Amino acid sequence: MGEHHHGPAQGISRWLFTTNHKDIGTMYLWFAFAMFLLGGFFAMVIRAELFQPGMQLVEPGFFNQMTTLHGLVMVFGAIMPSFVGLANWLIPMMIGAPDMALPRMNNWSFWILPPAFLMLASTLFMEGGAPAFGWTFYAPLSTTYAAPSVTFFIFAIHILGVSSIMGSINIIATVMNMRAPGMTYMKMPLFVWTWLITAFLLVAVMPVLAGAVTMMLMDIHFGTSFFSAAGGGDPVLFQHIFWFFGHPEVYIIILPAFGVVSQIIPAFSRKPLFGYASMVYATASIAFLSFIVWAHHMYTVGMPIAGELFFMYATMLIAVPTGVKVFNWISTMWRGALSFETPMLFCIGFLILFTLGGFTGLMLSIAPADFQYHDTYFVVAHFHYVMVAGAVFSMTAAVYYWLPKWCGRMYNEAMGKTHFWISFIGFNITFFPQHFVGLAGMPRRIPDYALQFADFNMMSSIGAFIYGASQLLFLYNVIATIVAGKPVSDEKVWDGAEGLEWTVPTPAPYHTFEEPPAVPKPAGTI
Amino acid sequence: MSSLRFSRVPAIDTALKLVTVAVTMFSFVFVVMVPLYNVLCDALGINGKTSSQAYTVVPAAVDESREVTVQFVAINNDGMPWSLTPDTRMMRVNPGAANGVVFHAVNPTDADMVAQAIPSISPSRAAAYFHKTECFCFDQQMLEGQSSAEMPLQFIVDKDLPADIHTITLSYTIFDVTGTVTDGLASR
Numbered sequence: 001m002g003e004h005h006h007g008p009a010q011g012i013s014r015w016l017f018t019t020n021h022k023d024i025g026t027m028y029l030w031f032a033f034a035m036f037l038l039g040g041f042f043a044m045v046i047r048a049e050l051f052q053p054g055m056q057l058v059e060p061g062f063f064n065q066m067t068t069l070h071g072l073v074m075v076f077g078a079i080m081p082s083f084v085g086l087a088n089w090l091i092p093m094m095i096g097a098p099d100m101a102l103p104r105m106n107n108w109s110f111w112i113l114p115p116a117f118l119m120l121a122s123t124l125f126m127e128g129g130a131p132a133f134g135w136t137f138y139a140p141l142s143t144t145y146a147a148p149s150v151t152f153f154i155f156a157i158h159i160l161g162v163s164s165i166m167g168s169i170n171i172i173a174t175v176m177n178m179r180a181p182g183m184t185y186m187k188m189p190l191f192v193w194t195w196l197i198t199a200f201l202l203v204a205v206m207p208v209l210a211g212a213v214t215m216m217l218m219d220i221h222f223g224t225s226f227f228s229a230a231g232g233g234d235p236v237l238f239q240h241i242f243w244f245f246g247h248p249e250v251y252i253i254i255l256p257a258f259g260v261v262s263q264i265i266p267a268f269s270r271k272p273l274f275g276y277a278s279m280v281y282a283t284a285s286i287a288f289l290s291f292i293v294w295a296h297h298m299y300t301v302g303m304p305i306a307g308e309l310f311f312m313y314a315t316m317l318i319a320v321p322t323g324v325k326v327f328n329w330i331s332t333m334w335r336g337a338l339s340f341e342t343p344m345l346f347c348i349g350f351l352i353l354f355t356l357g358g359f360t361g362l363m364l365s366i367a368p369a370d371f372q373y374h375d376t377y378f379v380v381a382h383f384h385y386v387m388v389a390g391a392v393f394s395m396t397a398a399v400y401y402w403l404p405k406w407c408g409r410m411y412n413e414a415m416g417k418t419h420f421w422i423s424f425i426g427f428n429i430t431f432f433p434q435h436f437v438g439l440a441g442m443p444r445r446i447p448d449y450a451l452q453f454a455d456f457n458m459m460s461s462i463g464a465f466i467y468g469a470s471q472l473l474f475l476y477n478v479i480a481t482i483v484a485g486k487p488v489s490d491e492k493v494w495d496g497a498e499g500l501e502w503t504v505p506t507p508a509p510y511h512t513f514e515e516p517p518a519v520p521k522p523a524g525t526i
Numbered sequence: 527m528s529s530l531r532f533s534r535v536p537a538i539d540t541a542l543k544l545v546t547v548a549v550t551m552f553s554f555v556f557v558v559m560v561p562l563y564n565v566l567c568d569a570l571g572i573n574g575k576t577s578s579q580a581y582t583v584v585p586a587a588v589d590e591s592r593e594v595t596v597q598f599v600a601i602n603n604d605g606m607p608w609s610l611t612p613d614t615r616m617m618r619v620n621p622g623a624a625n626g627v628v629f630h631a632v633n634p635t636d637a638d639m640v641a642q643a644i645p646s647i648s649p650s651r652a653a654a655y656f657h658k659t660e661c662f663c664f665d666q667q668m669l670e671g672q673s674s675a676e677m678p679l680q681f682i683v684d685k686d687l688p689a690d691i692h693t694i695t696l697s698y699t700i701f702d703v704t705g706t707v708t709d710g711l712a713s714r
Contacts, residue, residue: 101534101537101540101541102534102537102538102541105541165548168544169540169541169544169545169548170541172540172544173537173538173540173541173544174537176536176537176540177536177537177540178537203544203547203548203551204547204551205551206548207548207549207550207551207552207554207555208551208552208554208555208559210552211551211552211554211555211556211559212555215555215556215560226560229644229699229701230603230642230644230701230702230703231642231703232578234563234564234567234575237560237563240559240563241555241559244559302574302650303572304570304572304650304651307572
């Protein structure tokens, strides 16, 4: 089949009907970026309201809708689809496969996403407004007291859950069946490994989320009482089910980010990744532990002391495999021939800030201390250090790293570095002060605050505007690269890059590896 | 389309297995997590819930050497117009002894209404030691408009109640369940 090359179809039908993993990956990435800007806009509304104490710009009800939609759009619309897009682009190229295993299903798993988010966003214009119960949608806020639009929210969650599950099934089927001869599991690039494990997590817990929203739907419309005490149910049950999904979910978000960093740091250290096998085992351990720590999100519901202690120690245990990873990345850089192009800068930013976020996570894991931190801005600071400086920074690094391979043009390095420094500084101005206001007792998700928090909140808001604006620079840089970037023809693009995706021509042709490649040296050899 | 060097069959086989996993996990929430949660809460008395079944009295000596304070609280869920008041707010009881208290319920509206009282014990670890031999909370209670009723509660505090617990608060929240479907779950 090797001689039978044909390019993409023309016009809109190329994108609507495509089964090409690169096209679908591209659509996922653009969709995720659009959602990132939308979710970012919601965040700007939140920070503008919090710029000064007192009620400034929006009604409290609308403020709650903003915090809810910001979380939902960023988690389910921006971060998750962006990594699925990356997986679509890269996994077949990294394992020497011609495409994803189930290309038509791949098309579906993307194309049901935009309607889901259209439905979610449309709730903003409905009577009673959009969901206003936080992205964790605790019952009975999301059942008894929810606006009628909650039903649309439930269906949106159902659809994007189906999309995630189909995407994950495709990734697992691809990795298990389509590897080039000689590409054994322990030779796979770490990005493929982390995604394989993430996909298993998704298949296991997205149905749990679907179950939770289905119970909400039944409580609201069909008279059941899963979460209603009057009928014998229990609102605390909702929290258990939600976090049984929700904690693996945070690793679903961060594991592919670990994979990206594990590809990029070796490239710019010009050394193989330190401790490849331990990285694989650490990833698997984190995935396993993610199932037995969920109740650390709900220490204050009145659990028995034995429960608190179990979840506390189990949570602290996660620091061990995570620490293995952080030390492996540092060891990879140790005595490497380092250079600091934009992708590497974002990875180092990730390394520092994600580790900080990990430490605050460790603080939050201590049950007695958490009674103080619970539902304060300290939690907000913590999860933005791991979600933004973790997942979003590594995703940004990935775009800078692989963009030249994808489009055959080099981005503007000076602009990329500027983007990094503005992001890094803006991010820290935004979220570092939130640790302090949180420890001092400022609760999250409230549109007003006590006067003593005014200065730090103003700093936070200024930082958020800086960070938000820097993403427009990113958008400009990416578009300018695709349209008129300096052409690159070198297959490797980066001299230190390793892996099968760097053996195909640049830009990557529409079809790659129709003939299986010879697998080069194992990814893990030192 | 892309290549024929791979057969799709093993991939479809993998995908079908994974679909089974996903369907299993979806059912797991309904058939395992929810019942398991209820069973655990019942068995361990966590969540401050007392048993939904009447306690079968095991004859045992009364511990005359110890007194425990039991407080009674009744609150209305939002929009519930009834009033529910215990005839005493607080009593001193000996562990092992049978005690009784009567709640006075009034339906001030003109409509017939059905209510369900949901108990909660504080501290929650005392729940497993608070045995009800008779309670209006075991069933839904119907009151005609503009009428009232006496609702009895009989209970025994277990002799094995941890020594550091000196006060137990029993709180009832009454919910308006008029018009909602009654099923087995509602008899708590």
